Amino acid sequence: MSLAPKQDRSRATRQRLLESTVHCVATRGWSAATVSVIAADAGISRGALQHHFPTREELVVAALEHMFDERRLMVEAMAPPQLTGAERVHVVVHTLVELYMGDLFRAALQAWVAAAADPQMLEIIQPLERRFARAVHAAAVEHLEVDDDDPHARTLIQTTLDLARGLALADLLSDDSKRRQRIVDTWAAMLAHELISEA
Amino acid sequence: MSLAPKQDRSRATRQRLLESTVHCVATRGWSAATVSVIAADAGISRGALQHHFPTREELVVAALEHMFDERRLMVEAMAPPQLTGAERVHVVVHTLVELYMGDLFRAALQAWVAAAADPQMLEIIQPLERRFARAVHAAAVEHLEVDDDDPHARTLIQTTLDLARGLALADLLSDDSKRRQRIVDTWAAMLAHELISEA
Numbered sequence: 531m532s533l534a535p536k537q538d539r540s541r542a543t544r545q546r547l548l549e550s551t552v553h554c555v556a557t558r559g560w561s562a563a564t565v566s567v568i569a570a571d572a573g574i575s576r577g578a579l580q581h582h583f584p585t586r587e588e589l590v591v592a593a594l595e596h597m598f599d600e601r602r603l604m605v606e607a608m609a610p611p612q613l614t615g616a617e618r619v620h621v622v623v624h625t626l627v628e629l630y631m632g633d634l635f636r637a638a639l640q641a642w643v644a645a646a647a648d649p650q651m652l653e654i655i656q657p658l659e660r661r662f663a664r665a666v667h668a669a670a671v672e673h674l675e676v677d678d679d680d681p682h683a684r685t686l687i688q689t690t691l692d693l694a695r696g697l698a699l700a701d702l703l704s705d706d707s708k709r710r711q712r713i714v715d716t717w718a719a720m721l722a723h724e725l726i727s728e729a
Numbered sequence: 730m731s732l733a734p735k736q737d738r739s740r741a742t743r744q745r746l747l748e749s750t751v752h753c754v755a756t757r758g759w760s761a762a763t764v765s766v767i768a769a770d771a772g773i774s775r776g777a778l779q780h781h782f783p784t785r786e787e788l789v790v791a792a793l794e795h796m797f798d799e800r801r802l803m804v805e806a807m808a809p810p811q812l813t814g815a816e817r818v819h820v821v822v823h824t825l826v827e828l829y830m831g832d833l834f835r836a837a838l839q840a841w842v843a844a845a846a847d848p849q850m851l852e853i854i855q856p857l858e859r860r861f862a863r864a865v866h867a868a869a870v871e872h873l874e875v876d877d878d879d880p881h882a883r884t885l886i887q888t889t890l891d892l893a894r895g896l897a898l899a900d901l902l903s904d905d906s907k908r909r910q911r912i913v914d915t916w917a918a919m920l921a922h923e924l925i926s927e928a
Contacts (some may be wrong), residue, residue, distance in 0.1 A: 557846060557877070557890050558846045559842070559843060559845070559846030559847070560842075561760045562846060575740065590872060599797060602878045612829050624758060636845065638843060639845075640842060640846075641840060641896075642898070642901055642902060643758070643759075643842045643901070644758060645902065646755060646758070646835065646838075646901045646902070647757045647758035647761060647839075648758070652902070655902070656903065659902060671766070682915070685911050685912060685915045686913055688908065688911075689892065689912050689915060689916055691895075692892055692895035692896050692898075692899060692912060693888065693891055693895055694895065694896035695895035695899065696890075696891035696892055696893065696895030696896070698893050698897070699838075699841070699891075699894050699895070699896070700891060700894065702841055702842070702845045703841060703844065703851070703854070704855065706808055709887065712887075713887055713888050713891060715887060716881070716884045717809055717886065717888055720919055720923065725918065729822060
C-alpha cells in the first residue's frame, strides 16, 4: 500500500481525465468534446474535473501534451527487431505506420484541423508536433540503422512518415487495413532496395 | 448579353455561395463556418442565402459536392505532358501532389474530420470521396500510361495518392513546400524506376 493514497488517487483521476479527453476528441470531434462530455466519459463530476483543470483550455493543453507523450512512448518502445536486411526494413516500416492508427492519431488530427483555423491553438500544437516528429524520426533512424547525415536516407524516412500519415487519413473514413497492408509491403520493399543498395 | 439575366444572376450568386462555403470551412473550420459567416463572406444577406439554401445542411451538402467536383475538374484538366519515361512520371507525380494542396483539400479535410465523428455526415461524404478517388486514380493511370490491370502498378498509384494526402496534412501546420519538393522528387524517381523497369 502506498503511504500517500490521496495523491495516488488524484494522479489516477488526472490520468483518467486526460485519457477521456483524448477518447472524446477522437470519437466526437474537437468542439463536441465539451467539459461535461469529458467528465461523464471519465465517470467523475464536473466539479471534480474543474478541481484538476479549472478551464477547458488547461484540460485540452494537458491532454494534447499527454497525447503527444503517449505517441512518443509508443515510438521509443518500438522493439528493435532481431532481423536484418529487407526483413528488418519490412518490420520497422509496418511498426511506424501502425503508430499513426487508432485514437491517438484521430485525436491529434482533430487538434491539427482545429489548429489550422485557430492561430492560438497552432502556437500550442506546433512545438508539441515538432517534438513528436523528431522522436519518430530518431526512432526510425535508429531502428532502420541508417546514417542520418545521408540526405537521401533522411528523405526516405520522411517519405515513410508522410505515407503513414496519408494512410491514417484514408483509414479515417473507412476501415482500410487490407489495402494499407499491400501499400506498406510495396513501400517497404522499395525502401529496402534503396537503403541496402546504398550501403 | 444573355436573354435570362435573372437566372444568370441567380446562378452566379449560388456559385459565389458555394465558393464562400469552401473558403470559410477551409480557413475557419467546420463548426465556425456558420450560415451568417458564409453570407457575410459572399457579400449577400442571410435572407438571400436562405432563398438558395433553406437549411445549413443543404448548403453544406451542395458545397461538398461542389468541392469534390472542382477537385475532379482539376484532375481531368491535368495536361498530358509531352514527355516520356522518367521525366513524364516526374511531372505527373508533381501535378497529382499539387491537387491536394490549397483551400479545396483544407475544406475536404475539415469535412472528413467532422464526418469521422458524425455518422450522418459520413454517409454524405463517403460516396463523394469515392467518386473523387476513382477520378484521381483514373487520371493517374491515363497520364502515367500504366496498365490498370497490373496489380503492382495499381498499388504504386495508390501509394502516390496516399503520400500526396500525407504531404498535404504536413502542409496544414506549416508551409512545407521545400521539404515536399525533395520528397516528391525522390518518390517520382523510385516510381519511374518501378514502372519503367517493369514495362
